[in-house]
Amino acid sequence: TVKVENLKEKLISQAQEVCRLRSELGGTDLEKHRDLLMVENERLRQEMRRCESELQELRATPVAPCPGCEHSQESAQLRDKLSQLQLEVAENKGMLSELNLEVQQKTDRLAEVELRLKDCLAEKAQEEERLSRRLRDSHETIASLRALSPPVKYVIKTVEVESPKTKQALSESQARNQHLQEQVAMQRQVLKEMEQQLQSSHQLTMQLRAQIAMYESELERAHGQMLEEMQSLEEDKNRAIEEAFARAQVEMKAVHENLAGVRTNLLTLQPALRTLTNDYNGLKRQVRSFPLLLQEALRSVKAEIGQAIEEVNSNNQELLRKYRRELQLRKKCHNELVRLKGNIRVIARVRPITKEDGEGPEAANAVTFDPDDDAIIHLLHKGKPVSFELDKVFSPRASQQDVFQEVQALITSCIDGFNVCIFAYGQTGAGKTYTMEGTHENPGINQRALQLLFSEVQEKASDWEYTITVSAAEIYNEVLRDLLGKEPQEKLEIRLCPDGSGQLYVPGLTEFQVQCVDDINKVFEFGHTNRTTEFTNLNEHSSRSHALLIVTVRGMDCSTGLRTTGKLNLVDLAGSERVGKSGAEGSRLREAQHINKSLSALGDVIAALRSRQGHVPFRNSKLTYLLQDSLSGDSKTLMVVQVSPVEKNTSETLYSLKFAERVRSVELGPGPRRAELGSWSSQEHLEWEPACQTPQPSARAHSAPSSGTTSRPGSIRRKLQPSA
Numbered sequence: 001t002v003k004v005e006n007l008k009e010k011l012i013s014q015a016q017e018v019c020r021l022r023s024e025l026g027g028t029d030l031e032k033h034r035d036l037l038m039v040e041n042e043r044l045r046q047e048m049r050r051c052e053s054e055l056q057e058l059r060a061t062p063v064a065p066c067p068g069c070e071h072s073q074e075s076a077q078l079r080d081k082l083s084q085l086q087l088e089v090a091e092n093k094g095m096l097s098e099l100n101l102e103v104q105q106k107t108d109r110l111a112e113v114e115l116r117l118k119d120c121l122a123e124k125a126q127e128e129e130r131l132s133r134r135l136r137d138s139h140e141t142i143a144s145l146r147a148l149s150p151p152v153k154y155v156i157k158t159v160e161v162e163s164p165k166t167k168q169a170l171s172e173s174q175a176r177n178q179h180l181q182e183q184v185a186m187q188r189q190v191l192k193e194m195e196q197q198l199q200s201s202h203q204l205t206m207q208l209r210a211q212i213a214m215y216e217s218e219l220e221r222a223h224g225q226m227l228e229e230m231q232s233l234e235e236d237k238n239r240a241i242e243e244a245f246a247r248a249q250v251e252m253k254a255v256h257e258n259l260a261g262v263r264t265n266l267l268t269l270q271p272a273l274r275t276l277t278n279d280y281n282g283l284k285r286q287v288r289s290f291p292l293l294l295q296e297a298l299r300s301v302k303a304e305i306g307q308a309i310e311e312v313n314s315n316n317q318e319l320l321r322k323y324r325r326e327l328q329l330r331k332k333c334h335n336e337l338v339r340l341k342g343n344i345r346v347i348a349r350v351r352p353i354t355k356e357d358g359e360g361p362e363a364a365n366a367v368t369f370d371p372d373d374d375a376i377i378h379l380l381h382k383g384k385p386v387s388f389e390l391d392k393v394f395s396p397r398a399s400q401q402d403v404f405q406e407v408q409a410l411i412t413s414c415i416d417g418f419n420v421c422i423f424a425y426g427q428t429g430a431g432k433t434y435t436m437e438g439t440h441e442n443p444g445i446n447q448r449a450l451q452l453l454f455s456e457v458q459e460k461a462s463d464w465e466y467t468i469t470v471s472a473a474e475i476y477n478e479v480l481r482d483l484l485g486k487e488p489q490e491k492l493e494i495r496l497c498p499d500g501s502g503q504l505y506v507p508g509l510t511e512f513q514v515q516c517v518d519d520i521n522k523v524f525e526f527g528h529t530n531r532t533t534e535f536t537n538l539n540e541h542s543s544r545s546h547a548l549l550i551v552t553v554r555g556m557d558c559s560t561g562l563r564t565t566g567k568l569n570l571v572d573l574a575g576s577e578r579v580g581k582s583g584a585e586g587s588r589l590r591e592a593q594h595i596n597k598s599l600s601a602l603g604d605v606i607a608a609l610r611s612r613q614g615h616v617p618f619r620n621s622k623l624t625y626l627l628q629d630s631l632s633g634d635s636k637t638l639m640v641v642q643v644s645p646v647e648k649n650t651s652e653t654l655y656s657l658k659f660a661e662r663v664r665s666v667e668l669g670p671g672p673r674r675a676e677l678g679s680w681s682s683q684e685h686l687e688w689e690p691a692c693q694t695p696q697p698s699a700r701a702h703s704a705p706s707s708g709t710t711s712r713p714g715s716i717r718r719k720l721q722p723s724a
């Protein structure tokens with residue numbers, strides 16, 4: 001029984017323990033905690049919703065855009081920040097919902113565990129009841145056995161036998177109890193973990209709440225700023241409106257005043273208008289009658305004009321007839337004049353005193369002119385006055401155009417098939433190149449001549465076809481070179497034409513066809529470049545060489561097929577200064593000798609031609625030989641003697657003028673040229689060289705002039721005087 005008592009006690013204590021455990025497990029605290037958290041969560045959610053709605057409201061309130069305002073920038077920044085914050089809020093919300101889900105899962109699991117615990121407890125209770133029932137049964141059996149004393153021992157024995165059975169059942173239930181306790185401990189562990197998780201989620205919630213509060217404060221600040229800005233803008237706007245209004249009022253006042261002035265003006269104008277209207281009406285009446293008057297007047301005027309025109313017409317016809325006659329006469333006179341002037345003319349051109357002449361007595365002027373005779377020039381040489389008479393003298397005042405005017409007729413005769421030579425003679429620095437080439441702004445004879453040829457040829461273009469070609473050559477130390485060729489160093493030879501015409505030609509001499517001033521400028525430029533690349537000191541070189549520009553004009557009469565060729569030779573001669581025999585040696589002396597030789601040969605040839613000598617020494621120099629066909633026959637030659645006016649050059653000037661006069665004075669041969677023709681005969685001593693070694697009166701050493709019938713054999717000359 002003691003044992004049974006003990007077992008009873010143990011059972012009771014175990015039941016108590018189970019009860020305690022149950023109360024402990026009851027989770028009322030945990031449940032409370034969870035509920036609290038859930039309530040808290042709900043509150044936070046509501047708060048968030050409120051924030052969101054507030055945000056939406058803020059966004060919905062239209063903010064007046066104020067362009068250019070610095071606040072708009074700031075507010076844009078704030079808006080950006082806001083959207084960022086919203087994003088963060090959304091993120092946090094997601095996290096929160098995750099946590100909520102977790103909490104929910106945990107609660108579910110807790111409920112499950114509780115259920116299981118309840119089941120266990122119920123089982124235990126049943127077991128206990130069964131055991132207590134059996135205990136009661138045993139008690140009853142014991143009592144009944146006590147009543148039956150003899151068999152007590154037996155009963156005890158059965159009790160003793162049954163007692164081990166109960167013991168076994170107890171131990172089983174103890175083991176189960178143990179197991180349940182373990183399970184409870186495990187559940188407790190799980191609960192603890194859950195609690196921890198809950199705590200961390202609580203912390204997170206706190207953090208989120210703090211963040212939300214921060215964002216809210218920021219939002220509030222931005223909102224406040226925006227409101228302030230809007231207010232200031234509103235103030236600005238009101239101020240501007242007020243100012244504009246004040247200004248408009250002032251202007252209105254001025255306009256009102258103006259209007260009043262205009263009104264008074266209008267009042268004064270009205271009477272004037274009235275008189276004007278009267279005048280206008282009167283004029284209108286007059287105008288209405290005007291066309292009739294006008295028609296009348298027009299008719300009479302027309303008749304008068306018609307009559308006048310008729311008179312003028314007849315007058316014009318008469319004048320035209322007279323003009324044509326005069327033109328013919330003028331042409332005749334011109335031809336006569338050229339004839340009278342002779343085929344060889346010598347003119348002088350005195351250049352102005354230049355800076356290069358220096359100062360002092362050396363640069364004093366030594367040249368004077370005759371005011372009544374433009375062919376006379378006076379020179380004061382070493383105190384003695386000397387006078388010369390030439391065909392014409394140009395003073396320093398003469399322009400390039402004046403000089404050209406003088407040679408113009410010569411140049412145009414080239415178109416008619418005459419050969420022409422124009423020489424510039426004189427000491428270095430006397431103006432030869434200036435006269436022939438001129439400057440870029442003020443060109444000389446060369447360019448002007450070509451220009452004239454172009455325009456003349458153009459004028460005749462309806463009846464004639466012309467081609468103009470140019471060549472440029474140089475003679476230095478009796479060597480002929482092509483200035484337009486690819487090999488300017490190459491020596492050129494002068495040959496007789498193989499066609500038996502007796503004309504000369506230079507094989508390999510470059511010819512360029514030219515059609516306009518641009519072309520000739522290009523040709524000149526090319527020739528000049530050739531010369532400058534060949535010689536380092538061009539000035540010095542050009543003063544010691546003869547430069548030739550040869551223009552050939554070939555024409556064909558379209559109706560008759562008649563052909564003419566005229567050659568214009570423009571020669572810038574080497575400097576005529578004499579080199580003192582003592583000062584010069586070597587190459588300089590050779591140069592001087594060559595120049596001397598060729599210039600005196602030229603003088604001799606011209607003199608021989610002008611005096612109509614039978615022998616013309618063309619072959620004495622390259623220059624005269626080359627120009628042979630342009631110097632003889634019907635050719636025309638002009639020598640421009642260039643003169644420096646200054647004192648220090650007087651001896652060279654004297655020499656040049658003497659040369660000029662010598663060349664000119666031979667002209668005065670007896671009788672007119674035409675008469676000469678008749679006196680020629682085959683028996684007369686004919687002296688001329690290779691081309692005419694078998695003398696034939698018709699042999700011609702020059703190109704044919706157009707007037708074929710009037711030309712005479714140019715290469716044959718009667719020897720009138722002994723050659724100089």
Ligand code: ADP
Pocket residue numbers: 350351352354396426427428429430431432433434435543642
């Ligand atoms: P040359 O060719 O005879 O050696 P230039 O023609 O070179 O002489 O003339 C020498 C200088 O005198 C040049 O500077 C030139 O411009 C100038 N000159 C020559 N004649 C005249 C003139 N009629 N008017 C103005 N300057 C001239």
Ligand code: MG
Pocket residue numbers: 429432433434542543572
């Ligand atoms: Mg020169």
